[in-house]
Amino acid sequence: MPQHFLLSRPxxxxxxxxxxxxxxxxxxxxxxxxxxxxxxGKPVCPNCGGLDAYDCRRPNGAPRFRCRACKKDFSVTSGTLFASHKLPLRAYLAAIAIFCNEVKGKSALAISRDLGLSYKAAFVLLHKLREAMAEEMKGRTVGGEGKVAEIDGGYFGGYIKPANIKENRVDRRLGRNQNGKRQAVVIVRERNGRSLPAVFRTEGQALSFIRSRIAKGTVINADEGSSWDALHAQYEMKRINHQEAYSMDGACTNWAEEFFSRMRRAEHGHHHHIAGIYLLRYAQEASWREDHRRMSNGEQVHMVAGLAMHKKSSPDFVGYWQRHKSDGATAH
Known part of the structure; x- marks a missing residue:
């Protein structure tokens, strides 16, 4: 019996x-x-691009460089997701390693215990790492002539607790009995390729997104949900009825289901509740982990660190606990 990749030395x-x-x-x-x-590794000034910089840190102070061309001071994290960091760089490297080693995700509470951080600091740090992962997906299209892609949707959030007495319970599947907080995560995944998630109110609202991110000539596999019927006009479609089979006549959505399996396990086992404005970040994390599941943890750490160091300051987490946005306005 072949050994699972995660158990192997590589x-x-x-x-x-x-x-x-x-x-x-x-x-x-x-x-x-x-x-x-x-x-x-030689420092490059983020202000003018100058290559002539020297170390100007104070004794026992944080790493600091000064550009001889523009006289500006900067650090290795200036202008990145880790700008104005308070922890030593080794702690950030440890946080990335812990985050990547958990193949289904890592909760902010757990990493706050591991590194001795406050919950708020751990929460912000993990979301910045998810933003770094999302950078890899910007402008991505999947498929192409002769290639196969799968699409599927799953609903998250908006849980309605059933009434205690049976006679008072309602059908929670009906729109009138929901609270409006439920959202659909739609995944587009190329077989033996990359994936791309997005969040909408319903699966049907994802059609324009799918058309813009799946190349022409791609064969799309989907279930028999009516939301995907309109795609027949632009793509060759293969549909699978999951009430009859998971795979039949070459049609299946198993690759898309693998993504949702990872995301559901992350929700149930680590986060317990993922919804609202941060739902897309969790979906992007699950997508990145699924795409790089055959990569060693060392390579994953270097990749996430590289993405974070080339990503500009976070649009969501600028300032102390979201109190200040990048434009200087106060967040409400």
Missing amino acids: AKTLSLAQVFRMSDAEAEAMFCKVRWLETE
Whole structure:
């Protein structure tokens, strides 16, 4: 019986013990190499692009560089998701390693205990990592001539607790008995390729998104939900009735179902409730984890760190606990 990839030696190339054995200087050097890959870790001024910078940190102070061209000070995290960080860089590297090692996700409460952070700090940090993962999906299209893609939708949030007495219970599937908070996560996934999630009020509202992100000539597999009927005009479609079979005559949505399996396990096992304005971030995290499931944890850590270091300041988490937005306005 073949061994599962996660149990194999190639899957484990970085341990948390290795991270904690690093010195602060080694962690700093790693972040420098990740951010300034083209110059092999030599600092590049984010203000003017100058290559002539020198170390100007104070004794026992945070890492700091000064550009000889524009005289501006900057650090390895200036202008990135980790700008104005309070923790040492080694702690951020450890947070990324812990986050990547959990194949179904990591709760903010658990990582706050692991690293001795407040819950709020851990919550913001994990959402910044999810933003970094989402950078990889910007402008992505899937499929193409002769390729196969699968689409499916799943509903999250808006839980209605049933009444205690049976006679008082209502059919919670009907719209009039819902609270309006339920949202549909729609996944577009190419077989043996990448995936792309999005969030809508209903599956039917995802049609324009699907048309813009699936290339012409792609064969689309979907279930028999009426929301997908309109796609027959633009694509060759294969439909599967899940009441009869999970796969039949070459039609199935198993790749899309794998995404929802990972996301549901993350919801039930770690987060317990994912909905509202952050639902898309959790869906993007599940998509990234599914796409890179055959990559070693060391490669995942370097990739997430690289995405975070090349991502501008977070549009959602600027300032202290969302009190200040990037434009200086106060969040309400």
